[in-house]
Amino acid sequence: MYERSVLVVEDEPFIRGLVSDKLKSDGFKVEVAASAAEARKIADTKDIDIVVLDIDLGAGPNGLDLGLALHKMHPELALVFLTHVPEPRIFGLDVKSIPKNAAYLLKERLSDPNVLNDAIEAALRDRVGPEFRDDLKPSHPLVNVSRIQLDVLRMIAKGMSNQQIADARGTSLRAVENLVNRAISAAGIDAESKTSARVIAVREFIRVAGLPE
Structure with missing residues (x-):
């Protein structure tokens, strides 16, 4: 055999x-x-x-x-x-x-x-x-978040500020802020403030993907 x-x-x-x-x-x-x-x-x-x-x-x-x-x-x-x-x-x-x-x-x-x-x-x-x-058959809140938005969330989860992300991506601070806001919206996160929404979005990223290296 x-x-x-x-x-x-x-x-x-x-x-x-x-x-x-x-x-x-x-x-x-x-x-x-x-x-x-x-x-x-x-x-x-x-x-x-x-x-x-x-x-x-x-x-x-x-x-x-x-x-x-x-x-x-x-x-x-x-x-x-x-x-x-x-x-x-x-x-x-x-x-x-x-x-x-x-x-x-x-x-x-x-x-x-x-x-x-x-x-x-x-x-x-x-x-x-x-x-x-x-x-x-994904059943997580990041399913509607785009690849670019996921990459931005990954950098936030690494502890990078919006300005550091903008520098790394070669784009403007405003562009990064817009990406973060769209990622939060796509993930269906509803929070009282932008700061708490950002924290929740990063928490969900880590839950789905683990801590980024």
């Missing part, structure tokens, strides 16, 4: 171990990588059928960048993205950029012992449906 090979790309050793051990117990041959560079080397030198990628890989290319690059070089690879972040635009990508038959799973769903294996099987058969595309 052919033993299918999975490459697990995850920078957190504990999660990497859990995922790889589960896949081994399910009968897969497992290779592991802790970085995008290591993953590329393995994909180029070994016969891999499926790549299971964490999206946040720390410094360097993220898992979405890596997945798209691997898909371009090896279009036969099945892809399963794992993440705590339900909104790929946080990483600068639109959902349309994700390959059609790639799975996108929130890590919280891994508490179901069957979901990862089921997603892999669907990806291998080019039959990934909505049940394995958590990016297509």
Whole structure:
């Protein structure tokens, strides 16, 4: 019987171990990588059928960048993205950029012992449906916030002032203020003052995306 090979790309050793051990117990041959560079080397030198990628890989290319690059070089690879972040635009990508038959799973769903294996099987058969595309069913308040507005919220969450954001973006202070106000409006935040609305917007960004680096 052919033993299918999975490459697990995850920078957190504990999660990497859990995922790889589960896949081994399910009968897969497992290779592991802790970085995008290591993953590329393995994909180029070994016969891999499926790549299971964490999206946040720390410094360097993220898992979405890596997945798209691997898909371009090896279009036969099945892809399963794992993440705590339900909104790929946080990483600068639109959902349309994700390959059609790639799975996108929130890590919280891994508490179901069957979901990862089921997603892999669907990806291998080019039959990934909505049940394995958590990016297509966002239920957070930032869903209507544009990518540019998300980027501004990310910089605010890093502690940058409006003037610092304007300097970084090469734009005017007024333009940044307008972006922040539109982001707050798009997120449906209704607060008594601009200051409290800004705090709530940043809190929601951190809740959805985590603390920015």
